[in-house]
Amino acid sequence: MAQTKTDKSPLLEAHGITKSFGDFIANDAVNFAIEKGAIHALLGENGAGKSTFVKMLYGVLSPDQGQFIWDGQAVSITSPKAARAMGIAMVFQHFSLFPALSVAENIALALDDAPSLNDLSGRIREASSRWGLAIDPDRPVGDLSVGEQQRVEILRCLLQDPKLLIMDEPTSVLTPQESERLFDVLRLLAKEGCAVLYISHKLDEVMALTSKATILRGGKNVGEVTPAKSSTRAMAEMMVGKEVDWIERQTSGAKTKAPVVFAVSDLSRPADSAFATALNAISFDVHEGEILGIAGISGNGQDELTEALTGEWLCPRSDQIRFQDQAIGRFTPQARRRLAIEMVPEERNGHAAVTEMTLVENTFLTHFDRVTGEGWLNTMRGHPALCEDTTASIIKDHDVRTPHHNPMARQLSGGNLQKFIMGRSLITAPRLMIVAQPTWGVDVGAATMIRRNLLALAAQGCGIILISQDLEEIFSLSTRIAVLNAGHLSPPQAAIDLTAEDVGLLMGGAQSSSSLQHPASEGERA
């Protein structure tokens, strides 16, 4: 590491930090250094290992291997309290504030040595005017906007005179104006000598704010850039990886001539909570035999869109979703399955499958409608044992490795459970399939098998909506690609016309018009 520079000695260094959860390596020998008074970005896609890394830095997790060096001394950061004592403060993505308590009371709760409330209010006023973080210490937190609540969290950190402030995706909850104001505060902080570690996947922000950026991909440090001397395009490339597998890329054109099987028009959905994403006038259609890839970093409306497509959230108007000329926007998941629409949500445990139930019961979960007899009484008498044969076929056809013939869902590894969940849908011969993150946290063998199954299904004429943040997956499977960003869906475009950089830019929230010159004629609705 560069220790020779005179006034730019590293405040913190990390050497070979490794952390794994079971078989999954979240951080793989990560080296990292941040200088005093620098604003340093930690950039990467979701799942790249950013959060794991900073949690170790803040003492929430401890590394399996590796060493942190703080101000030239080897340290082990054993708890958040120890981190705070060293001068490390962190603002989490999700706040931990009590709405019923005042600002001062909330801050008092978080301080390791809180002064009296009166003294504290004075210190808060002082700090808030010094840093330009206008906040009234006596107001209840429940009355504050999300941006103001974030200021409370920042103030709480600043009152401890930190030398390093970690900000985890701070703008994910802010309006653009609020973000600008936050950047001013961070710049001021840096000028006063406090280093800021800024975690983000938003390229524009990293460009505007930070002096250095470390890029993580797949748990590895894949490089360090100086944003001022680089471009968003170059950083996007590093973030998503250059080597996208193009072999199986679909040829467009032919498929879009096939009839439309599924269409969503003008679908909007307000955000349920401060952390949900509103969907904004989403429109797209899917042709028979086509895989429509919906790319985007998770948290941009994927969950909300998936729920609307599966029927867990019902559209305001039935004609906002059409399937083969039938308006199904207000159909329950059960009614949609009856039309041969199958869905595989992102979360396996507790959503796609009940972990504390057997595989036979989990088959029954989505098959009950097809195995119970006609009539009310027969329906009521339906029970999981009716799905024993189907379950055996799924396990056999999809190479689901099970400890015994009918284990609990939780006893299966992620890959095997996902193969089972996919198989449960495939065995019904769907006409439309909605899959979200089908290979998330799945081993390579299972992932390949799942992808191959999706391609084979499309070849049989089934329309597929693939919601994924794995760009490699999107590119290797999709006929057309659209990007979901902050609840907006870009117009779907033929995959053949797009590059990973184009999509990466859209995912990072760049303006589509300036970065993409490709005509969008193919993707737009007829």
Place this chain on the structure above:
Amino acid sequence: MIKLTPRTNPSPWLSLLSPVIAIAATLIIGALIFTVLGYNAGESLYQFFISPLSRLDRISDLVVKACPLIIIALGLVFCYRANIWNIGAEGQFILGALAAGAFALQFPDTTSPLLLPMMILVAMAAGAAWAAIAAICKTLFNANEILVTLMLSYVAALLIDVMVRGPLRDPMAFGFPLTPMYPDAGLISRMPIPGVGYLGQLHYGVLAAFILAPIAWWLMHRTLPGFQVRVIGSAPRAGRFAGFSSVRTTIGVLLFSGAMAGLAGMIEVSANIGQLQPNVSFGYGFTAIIVAFLARLNPLGVIAAGLLIAMAELGGDNAQIALGIPKVVTGLFKGILLFFLLAGATLQHYKIEWTTRKAGS
């Protein structure tokens, strides 16, 4: 720090041994406590564990005592499996008893065999209606069902008190707060055992408990509504994904458990008391909560759990009468028994780990 982590493969031996270990531990700790307090430990434990089983009529009393506990707990099992915390079975029990009694007293001279079946229906409807208040509050206003059902228990207790002292009071009862006796057609008669004859208070109502338990098991494990209850309780999001309605499930389990508690109330009065009085329950509705959990929310396990709890109750009474052990001490002993039984059940599926925070190195 102590942490409970799930065992990946719970040993079948452990599940057989666990109640044995629990009872052995209870015997040891119980003997210690009785000795320290100056009672004869052997005699005390005899009163708790042997005496309720020592004679056929005592066993029949045990079954009679367990009957309302089992019926109520069968309903509660469905609620708790669906993550709906109905702790007001006491009130639903009282309402069942009150409504069936008020109905029977309208026909003082009837000898119709239809009276008893009608009383059963009225009692179940009344218990369900009382639980329906909580269901409505929960589904329409998101009111916490724990509070609503619990508070309605007190309302029910006061309601029966008012009715027994007011509109339903027997004018011939010398001012006592009692209703007239039910007509004979509204009573559940004692059940003779072939070759033995009448045994204690054994009555035909206990048959209901033993018939309903397998039916409840069938409902839970062999029907779609039972499956819905289990899915929604275990993974609500998966339930929505399947297309099940959590609102309908909430209403369903509350009505069902209310009806079961109401039925238990009707049986208890018609078989054992024969008239309404201000107190008809003696806490059955609350004790049944313990029975449901002791049965690990399995309808078939409810029979064994109900009998065990009834034994602890009767054993406590015996110890008070025979040895003059204070009620608080017998209560303490029952608490120890439950503690070990539930701890054993938990440790079958979880193991204790002492975790120390690893220093990063």
